[in-house]
Amino acid sequence: MIKKNRKKTQTKFPVPIPLVALVLVLAGLSLVYVCLQSRTETLGREIKLLEASRDRLRDQLVRDQCEWARLQSPSNLEQALKQHGLVMTWPNRDQIVRIRYDGSLDTPRGLDSRQASRVARADRIVMNVN
Amino acid sequence: MSTETRGSTRFVIIVALLGLAMVGLVIRLVVLHLGSPEQDRATSAKTRTFKQTLTVPRGRILDGSSSAGILALNVGVKDIWADPSVLLASNLVSRTVKSLSSLLEFDTAEVTERLCRTNSRFAYIARLVPDEKADQVEILKLPGVHMDDASTRSYPQNSLLCQVLGFVNSDGVGSWGLEQLMEKYLKGSPGLIESRLDGHRREMMDRRIREVPAKDGADVILTIDQNLQYIVEKALDSAMERNRARAAFVIMQRIRTGEILAMASRPSFDPNRYREARDPQKINRAISHTYEPGSTFKVSVIAGALDAGVVKPETMFDTENGRWLYQAKILRDYHAYPRLNVADILKKSSNIGAAKIAIMLGNERMDRYLRAFNVGGKLGIDLPGEEGGIYPAVAKWAPISSSRIAIGQGVSVTGLQMLSILCTIANDGVVMKPYVIKQVVAADGTVLLRRQPEALRRAIRSDTAALMSSLLARVCEEGGTGTKAGVEGFRVAGKTGTAQKVIGGHYSETDYMASFVGFLPVENPEIGMIVVFDEPQPLHTGGAVSAPVFGEIAEQVVRYLGIIPAEGSVPAHRAAPSASNETF
Numbered sequence: 001m002i003k004k005n006r007k008k009t010q011t012k013f014p015v016p017i018p019l020v021a022l023v024l025v026l027a028g029l030s031l032v033y034v035c036l037q038s039r040t041e042t043l044g045r046e047i048k049l050l051e052a053s054r055d056r057l058r059d060q061l062v063r064d065q066c067e068w069a070r071l072q073s074p075s076n077l078e079q080a081l082k083q084h085g086l087v088m089t090w091p092n093r094d095q096i097v098r099i100r101y102d103g104s105l106d107t108p109r110g111l112d113s114r115q116a117s118r119v120a121r122a123d124r125i126v127m128n129v130n
Numbered sequence: 131m132s133t134e135t136r137g138s139t140r141f142v143i144i145v146a147l148l149g150l151a152m153v154g155l156v157i158r159l160v161v162l163h164l165g166s167p168e169q170d171r172a173t174s175a176k177t178r179t180f181k182q183t184l185t186v187p188r189g190r191i192l193d194g195s196s197s198a199g200i201l202a203l204n205v206g207v208k209d210i211w212a213d214p215s216v217l218l219a220s221n222l223v224s225r226t227v228k229s230l231s232s233l234l235e236f237d238t239a240e241v242t243e244r245l246c247r248t249n250s251r252f253a254y255i256a257r258l259v260p261d262e263k264a265d266q267v268e269i270l271k272l273p274g275v276h277m278d279d280a281s282t283r284s285y286p287q288n289s290l291l292c293q294v295l296g297f298v299n300s301d302g303v304g305s306w307g308l309e310q311l312m313e314k315y316l317k318g319s320p321g322l323i324e325s326r327l328d329g330h331r332r333e334m335m336d337r338r339i340r341e342v343p344a345k346d347g348a349d350v351i352l353t354i355d356q357n358l359q360y361i362v363e364k365a366l367d368s369a370m371e372r373n374r375a376r377a378a379f380v381i382m383q384r385i386r387t388g389e390i391l392a393m394a395s396r397p398s399f400d401p402n403r404y405r406e407a408r409d410p411q412k413i414n415r416a417i418s419h420t421y422e423p424g425s426t427f428k429v430s431v432i433a434g435a436l437d438a439g440v441v442k443p444e445t446m447f448d449t450e451n452g453r454w455l456y457q458a459k460i461l462r463d464y465h466a467y468p469r470l471n472v473a474d475i476l477k478k479s480s481n482i483g484a485a486k487i488a489i490m491l492g493n494e495r496m497d498r499y500l501r502a503f504n505v506g507g508k509l510g511i512d513l514p515g516e517e518g519g520i521y522p523a524v525a526k527w528a529p530i531s532s533s534r535i536a537i538g539q540g541v542s543v544t545g546l547q548m549l550s551i552l553c554t555i556a557n558d559g560v561v562m563k564p565y566v567i568k569q570v571v572a573a574d575g576t577v578l579l580r581r582q583p584e585a586l587r588r589a590i591r592s593d594t595a596a597l598m599s600s601l602l603a604r605v606c607e608e609g610g611t612g613t614k615a616g617v618e619g620f621r622v623a624g625k626t627g628t629a630q631k632v633i634g635g636h637y638s639e640t641d642y643m644a645s646f647v648g649f650l651p652v653e654n655p656e657i658g659m660i661v662v663f664d665e666p667q668p669l670h671t672g673g674a675v676s677a678p679v680f681g682e683i684a685e686q687v688v689r690y691l692g693i694i695p696a697e698g699s700v701p702a703h704r705a706a707p708s709a710s711n712e713t714f
Contacts, residue, residue: 014138014141014142015145019149023152026156037336040335040336041334041335041336043335043336044333044334044335044336045335048332048333048335058187059206059261062187062203062204062205062206063205063206063261065200065203066200066203066205066284066286068200069199069200069203069286069287070286070287072197072199073199073286073287073290073356073360074356074357074360074361075287075288075290075360090685090686090689090690091689098694
């Protein structure tokens with residue numbers, strides 16, 4: 001009697017290797033696609049948020065510019081000075097010292113030479129000198 | 131069939147089925163992405179695609195001072211609207227109106243009526259609501275109430291420079307003044323976004339189809355300085371009140387360049403509330419209103435006669451003791467003089483003297499000089515609504531015309547034209563084109579337009595201009611008609627004018643146009659200015675009404691601009707204000 005061969009016979013892999021490879025590649029590509037899609041969507045949402053934030057900041061800037069222009073307007077400045085009891089007038093001709101490029105002075109009447117040189121050192125236009 | 135064979139077959143079948151399912155899914159995926167029927171694709175694209183126009187802020191208008199003050203800009207606001215069907219379904223109309231009326235200003239009855247329209251799904255509650263108030267509304271979270279972004283034009287300085295700036299209508303289109311003229315630069319170009327939406331109606335950034343970036347409106351920078359404008363308007367307002375005038379205007383020009391530094395007209399309006407303004411308030415009288423200039427016009431005729439060599443400053447004229455019959459019509463002087471030379475004819479403003487000079491000059495030559503001074507033609511200022519005045523062709527002049535035109539009758543000019551004549555004399559005889567727009571700068575900093583001073587023509591020789599300047603300076607000195615225009619420390623040149631208004635075809639005995647036009651400093655002219663009052667009461671002469679305003683403004687302007695008096699210049703005589711001290 002012939003002894004039964006109990007050694008398991010070597011069976012061939014039932015699915016073709018190229019098909020498996022194709023499926024794996026497709027699965028990989030799908031995974032990459034989903035990842036990229038998700039990342040893009042996240043970036044899109046961030047861009048939208050930043051755009052909205054930019055628009056809000058721009059609106060705020062314009063409103064502040066408008067308010068600043070109103071505050072800086074000559075009529076508002078005058079009103080503010082009045083409100084705080086500050087009296088400002090243009091200086092009279094004899095209250096202005098002009099310093100020329102050559103260093104000489106156009107001294108106001110009544111300003112002695114010592115005062116004039118002090119003024120020249122100060123390098124500025126003196127107002128309201130009495 | 132063995133057990134192994136059966137197992138292997140089942141495995142193959144299962145794998146095959148799974149494979150088929152996968153293939154089916156892939157095919158469906160491909161069909162969905164690429165091959166769906168045309169109609170489905172169109173419907174899908176329509177519902178999931180949106181187009182958004184990106185509105186751009188209109189450019190700003192800035193003044194010409196070093197601080198570049200903002201005169202006009204666009205501010206973001208909200209339009210608040212509601213869906214009446216939602217409010218009606220939930221019976222929330224009265225509650226919504228009550229909640230909103232505490233925050234917003236609107237006609238509650240009208241809004242309630244709008245919200246009760248059953249067949250409507252859209253009704254405005256309030257438009258152009260400031261963002262701060264809109265934020266308060268948002269906190270209330272009222273069902274069926276929505277907000278849309280909008281923008282409105284704001285003029286932070288209110289009525290300052292209103293006629294020059296103009297205004298923008300509710301559609302955002304410039305409709306008056308510079309807003310209208312510079313529309314193409316200010317409006318910019320809107321952008322566009324075309325994209326797809328997801329199931330939650332949110333934009334899918336990765337599916338953005340088209341994006342055209344918006345181009346912000348360019349900024350327009352003026353030559354006008356807001357500080358000078360304020361000085362002018364303040365002085366004009368107080369003088370309007372003092373003289374109870376019907377209207378008035380002032381123009382200030384830089385002599386050497388033609389830049390307009392200030393331009394004010396009264397009555398005025400607030401461009402933030404332009405709908406409430408009446409037509410007379412919107413008119414820029416400085417360039418759109420023509421009037422008979424009266425004695426100020428003598429300057430052009432005398433300058434022409436001196437330039438042509440017909441007369442000299444010392445040439446004597448018989449001024450007929452203030453009453454002269456010419457061409458069967460009587461011409462009178464306000465103050466009677468027997469004889470005056472040319473210099474004094476100008477200083478004392480003698481009508482008879484000026485008429486005789488015009489006759490000596492002759493019609494043809496006089497016409498040539500007047501046209502050279504741009505009388506009868508527009509100067510081409512960059513503002514809408516400039517008038518050219520009324521000046522008849524010389525061929526149509528009556529024998530009496532030259533004698534009347536010489537004293538500013540039978541000819542109409544705008545304030546700008548009259549100022550230009552004086553500025554031409556101050557500018558060595560060269561007519562400069564006046565302008566208010568210094569430059570236009572795009573949002574990215576590119577300069578789109580830069581205006582340079584432009585000389586139009588030479589009207590008189592340089593030596594004649596210098597001579598005329600010195601003669602005009604005498605008008606503002608002791609004994610002249612314009613002493614009240616004097617500025618301490620400076621020599622001022624100018625001419626007063628008091629023109630009777632033509633009412634019903636006749637010269638009125640009660641209604642006058644009082645004017646003063648001049649420049650300073652005489653030695654090195656920097657600024658020219660004209661001040662005109664329409665029907666001032668009770669004083670009505672240029673010397674009493676307009677000259678003091680010129681002096682008041684000039685006094686501050688020379689300090690603001692840092693104009694230095696010439697060496698050895700004599701402080702101007704400034705007569706004390708007096709109601710009886712009327713001069714012609």
